[in-house]
Amino acid sequence: MPDGKELPENSAAHQLAEKIERDGPISLGEYMAIANAAYYASKDPLGEEGDFVTAPEISQMFGEMVGIWIADLWLRKGSPGHCHYVELGPGRGTLAADALRTMAKFGCDPMVHFVETSPILKSRQAELHHDAIWHESVETLPEDAPLLIIANEFFDALPVEQFISTQAGWRRHMVARNRNKFIAIPGTKNIGTQISTSSKDLPAGTILESSPVSVEILSQISNRLARQSGVLLIIDYGYDRPGTGSTVQAVKGHLPISPFDSPGTSDLTAHVDFHALANVARTQFLSVHGPAEQGQWLKAIGIDQRAATLTEAAPDHLEAIDAAHHRLTHVDEMGRLFRVMAATSTDWPEPEGFVYADEEESV
Ligand code: SAH
16 A cells, blocks of 8 residues: 555645655654645644643633733833734634733723634634634735734744754754654755854754744844834743753643644644844844743732732632643743743834843843
């Protein structure tokens, strides 16, 4: 039986197997892009009954804190009348709902734009946001006013490429088929010229990762912020300094599985390289703040007080509020692994929340 024919037709696995059979091995980034596009187009993966839970789905406090952070900046900027709230990969629209409700209390009522490719998630978002405007990419975002851009767990869903050091030189990590399974193999072309001089002598077996798609999206957004002014907030799990090793992982039904087991039916992610993203923003002359740990950032902008107020209003929910607060802020939960980084055009004020960030840690 030709390779891939045993797989359900129209499945991402079938499409990938056929492509590899026809054209030969594809890069890891291509594999991730096709797998994730199929994955997000096929289902709403969020929530306890899905594959993973994100911070805004844990508690309204998360989106409220993001809303307070934006409103504070907007007020200190002098309350510009016309601006755009932009969210990249807004999931179910929960963060936007909590943030916009909070911002409205301060008089901040921007137009709402969502950059989203999944038709299923678009219709979830439309249930909560009747007046939003959807975009397939950041290119079509409006050009006439300041942008307030939020990306929570967006960049980790974008594809990465990997380069592996072999005895014969640096090679791109490719995905091939072997005995009806997807496997990663070093490519045949020597790509040593693409590796920075400082990494050239790393021992055989070392893997370097980069996300050209993330860099491209961030440079487009940074360019807009520099021209139109505004702020960007990125929250995601990742690392502050350049590192080595693969961070690609797959999750299905809240459990880790091999990234090569079921493309298109598991969530494929990679850790976000904040160092690289910060450099892109700086190239466009934006000010970069952080990254800070999510727990420290949330506490610095008042999540403890918000939890206390919510508990006062609904004492029966004390345990649930405490549990959510713990999950969002504790170092053993999302508090440390998740990082918060902001980039602002030079005419916007200094954002709150980055006071706890250790100077040594900042990129
Ligand atoms: N921010 C939400 C959802 C995170 S899941 C939350 O915190 O709950 C990742 C989101 O990014 C989903 O909405 C997914 O459909 C979207 N997404 C993934 N790849 C994308 C791409 N290339 N362009 C636009 N949206 C994308």
